[in-house]
Amino acid sequence: MTTRTLRMGAAGCLAAAALALAPSPSQASVLLAGWNPGTTSSMSFPDAADAVYTALVSSASQTPVLLTANSDGRNVWGHANGSSTLDAGTAPYLSYTVQFQSGKTVELQKFFVGGYAQLDAQTTAILRSSQDGFTADLDTLSNSSSYTNNVADLSALSPVSGTIEFRIYFFNASAIYAANPQYANMFMVNSNSGRGGDPYDSLQGSSNIGLIGFETTAIPEPGTWTLLGLGVLALVALRQADQRKR
DSSP states (O other), rough: OOOHHHHHHHHHHHHHHHHHHHHHOOOOOEEEEEOOOOGGGGGGSSSEEEEEEETTEEEEEEEEEEEEEEESSSSSOOOOOOOOOOOTTTSHHHEEEEEOOOOOOOEEEEEEEEEEEEESOOOOOOEEGGGTTTOSOOOOOOSSSSSSEEEEETTSSOOOOSSEEEEEEOOOOOOOOOGGGGGGEEEEESSSSOOSOOOHHHHHTTOEEEEEEEEEOOOOOOOHHHHHHHHHHHHHHHHHHHHHHO
């Protein structure tokens, strides 16, 4: 094998490996998973997402924990957590779990809750994620008796591969709703009518709850490391050939 052939082989292997390892351009933002839940009392759980971007997401589900379903034809939940502070170990919550396709790494941008309304105006709702063990607040849902759009900025989270879970915790219930006691300590996610002004609105579609993001650099395939190894071996052989000439 000539020195010229070794040089060309080494250069080719290293160039191919460099291209494979180089960061790929960020893809456009997409709705990774979205839910448009109906009457809570007739739903079964875990509730699979109504919209899933299958190129990046393998599964997504919603699960209520320590929440009471309601049968009035809307997506209404009740809770009885009157604590004035959040104890993530005991508080009721809605869970949203998203599992990404093998080998995919995703940059998360937004978690939205469209058409959110609290029938108990005192209730506090806080969004957290499994990335830090549900310790940091990502967003506090706006406290309103009319449908509002809440959009949490997830840019502080690290890129995700595998599975991530988001939880909306509920606490600080007043147990008082004089207009209709049936709705004491209840909240709903029923409509997107209140959304507007957010640059990601167009991605929500008919989903009332969802996660938005894009794919980042893919995990290198085993073949990439093989190419890199061949390039290094070729460089070693080239160096030995040069030394023999001296």
